[in-house]
Amino acid sequence: MFQYRQALVRMRQGDSDRQIAAARIMGRRTAARLRELGIEHSWLDPLGVMPADEVIATALGQAKRASTTISSLASHRARITTWAQQGVSGVAILAALQREHAWSGSYSAVRRILADIRSEEPPDTTCRLDFEPGDAAQVDFGAGPMLTHPDGRVRRTWAFVMTLCFSRHQYVEFVWD
Numbered sequence: 001m002f003q004y005r006q007a008l009v010r011m012r013q014g015d016s017d018r019q020i021a022a023a024r025i026m027g028r029r030t031a032a033r034l035r036e037l038g039i040e041h042s043w044l045d046p047l048g049v050m051p052a053d054e055v056i057a058t059a060l061g062q063a064k065r066a067s068t069t070i071s072s073l074a075s076h077r078a079r080i081t082t083w084a085q086q087g088v089s090g091v092a093i094l095a096a097l098q099r100e101h102a103w104s105g106s107y108s109a110v111r112r113i114l115a116d117i118r119s120e121e122p123p124d125t126t127c128r129l130d131f132e133p134g135d136a137a138q139v140d141f142g143a144g145p146m147l148t149h150p151d152g153r154v155r156r157t158w159a160f161v162m163t164l165c166f167s168r169h170q171y172v173e174f175v176w177d
Contacts (some may be wrong), residue, residue: 065092084117090114131166
């Protein structure tokens, strides 16, 4: 919305569509359409009040989408949403669509609609845990590098990692078992 407001301000100052395009605010055709809307709604009067974002958005309307940008999976969206919420993978969804619904599209289409579905879900939240100094530590083990054991054989080591919760200082020690 910012670029539309910026273009309207420049139009109210007398800038041409070409100057607005040269400033890389928006293209000349988009600026010409916005100028027509501005004339129609009297937004270009320098002494008038600048319209609110909601008014501009309503006047612009919904962006038109080409028929090629509408997914061939749109009719299956509810079913795919249910599967995604159940944790079904994209490959399994593709196989089910091909098997049960004779869908002949690609895996990329499934990935795109899954990404769109997941973008509408609220993000996972995290909670920061606060601790007083010396109050708590977190401990974990993980596979370490292959090292020569005192008996002469090369063996896997394990990393013992302890992280102090308040300071985030870590202690790491490699152990044999």
